[in-house]
Amino acid sequence: MEHLIIEASKSTPAIHFDPEQHLLSIKGQSYPENSSKFYTPVFAWLKEYLALPYLKNIIIDIEMSYFNSSSSKILMNIFEMLDESAEDGKSVVINWLYQEDDDTSLECGEEFKEDISTNVIFNLVEIPATRFK
Amino acid sequence: MNIYQFHEQLQSEGIIFCFSGPVSQSILEGMGETLKQKMDLEETKLTTSQKIFSIFVEQMQNIINYSADRNTLGDKQSNFGLGILIVGKNSEHSYVLAGNKISKEDEELLKQHLEFIKDMGKDELKSLYKERRKSGNNHLGSKGAGLGFIEMARKATYPLDFQFIDIDSTHSFFVINVKI
Numbered sequence: 001m002e003h004l005i006i007e008a009s010k011s012t013p014a015i016h017f018d019p020e021q022h023l024l025s026i027k028g029q030s031y032p033e034n035s036s037k038f039y040t041p042v043f044a045w046l047k048e049y050l051a052l053p054y055l056k057n058i059i060i061d062i063e064m065s066y067f068n069s070s071s072s073k074i075l076m077n078i079f080e081m082l083d084e085s086a087e088d089g090k091s092v093v094i095n096w097l098y099q100e101d102d103d104t105s106l107e108c109g110e111e112f113k114e115d116i117s118t119n120v121i122f123n124l125v126e127i128p129a130t131r132f133k
Numbered sequence: 134m135n136i137y138q139f140h141e142q143l144q145s146e147g148i149i150f151c152f153s154g155p156v157s158q159s160i161l162e163g164m165g166e167t168l169k170q171k172m173d174l175e176e177t178k179l180t181t182s183q184k185i186f187s188i189f190v191e192q193m194q195n196i197i198n199y200s201a202d203r204n205t206l207g208d209k210q211s212n213f214g215l216g217i218l219i220v221g222k223n224s225e226h227s228y229v230l231a232g233n234k235i236s237k238e239d240e241e242l243l244k245q246h247l248e249f250i251k252d253m254g255k256d257e258l259k260s261l262y263k264e265r266r267k268s269g270n271n272h273l274g275s276k277g278a279g280l281g282f283i284e285m286a287r288k289a290t291y292p293l294d295f296q297f298i299d300i301d302s303t304h305s306f307f308v309i310n311v312k313i
Contacts, residue, residue: 010162031190033158033197033212066183068190069280076266104183115263 001052004045012038013064017045019052024060027097030071039074046078050085058082058090063097063127065105072108079116086119093121099129148221155204155213161193168220181313184288185220185227188311191281192218192231200233201304226290232308240297240305246279247309250286251293258287285311 001019008014013028032038049055060082067075079094086092094116096109106124113122134142143151149171150164168189172182200214216233235243250258262283286293291312298306 010166011158031161031194033194066186068187068194069284070194072284073266073280077268080268101179104180111259111263115267 001048002045004041006041015042017042017049019049022057022059024049024058025062026060027063029066030064030074031066031068032071035068035070035074039078042078043081046081050081050090056090057093058085059093059095061095061097064108065099065102067108075112076115079112079120083116083120086117091121092119093123095123095125097125097127100126101129146221147223148219150218150220152219153217155215156193156196156200156218157213158197161190161197164193165189181227184313185229188229188285188288188313189218189220191285192229192309192311195281196231196233199235199239201236201239202234226312228310228312230308230310232306234300234304235297235307237303237305240307243307244297247282247293247295250283251295253286255287258283262287285309289313 003019004015004017006012006015008028011029011031011033013026013030016023016025016027018024026042030038050058062075064075082092082094096105096112098105098109106126109122109124113124116122150168152160152164165186169182169186172185177185196214196216196218197212198214200216202215204213204215214233216231218232219228219230221228221230250261253261262280265280265283282293289311294310294312296308298308300306
């Protein structure tokens with residue numbers, strides 16, 4: 001299976017999905033003009049990955065400093081997909097990374113966590129602030 | 134009034150940005166970056182600047198996607214909507230104000246949606262937002278799932294302030310002022 005690598009732009013996050021090391025990460029800001037279009041390859045990749053017969057453990061790191069309302073819906077759809085895999089018996093861990101001074105991001109993570117079943121391990125992970133002060 | 138007086142008037146009213154014309158994604162990104170830098174320089178509280186940025190993006194994207202006044206350059210990549218957007222600050226609050234032309238049919242739908250959410254408390258808005266965000270709950274056939282205005286209402290400190298100014302029998306000018 002291919003890697004999925006999309007570099008970050010001002011309005012789109014960096015996406016690094018590595019099916020060999022099983023490292024999945026989405027990091028940055030998300031407010032593209034057309035969220036559905038931007039995330040189409042992400043959904044296609046995840047669909048193929050989650051269907052791998054030998055896949056037992058799924059871990060994804062998400063670090064979003066900002067996302068608009070349509071990206072919020074997309075993220076929820078991704079989490080719903082992962083939730084289904086967890087229901088099918090796979091171990092699913094979502095790490096929601098937020099910078100220590102970023103209460104908004106923490107709150108967003110909490111709101112996603114509330115809407116996902118407890119089959120998924122949803123960690124809220126505080127990381128040091130790198131924002132310029 | 135000459136241009137200098139116009140400039141001075143905008144300054145004296147605390148207007149940070151006043152944009153009128155075709156809005157595209159690249160204009161949104163450029164202005165958004167500048168807005169963030171300006172708020173950083175002024176040491177605006179992080180949660181406040183995040184709220185202002187978020188409302189700014191939702192409003193600019195509404196103009197791009199829904200303004201009835203459109204410019205196309207014959208090139209499908211260029212999606213422009215005409216509108217006006219003002220970011221300012223007075224002694225009581227900051228605000229992001231947007232205006233654009235809409236059809237009477239859109240006005241009906243939008244009015245219903247805004248009337249429905251305008252007096253909701255923060256908890257009600259949160260539940261509505263989360264309900265609409267789940268898959269299969271698309272609203273108004275909108276690209277943004279109808280979440281944008283709920284998002285703005287959640288970030289705002291004051292109730293959403295909006296009006297529809299009659300232009301002619303087919304169109305109105307929609308204005309929304311979100312105060313933080």
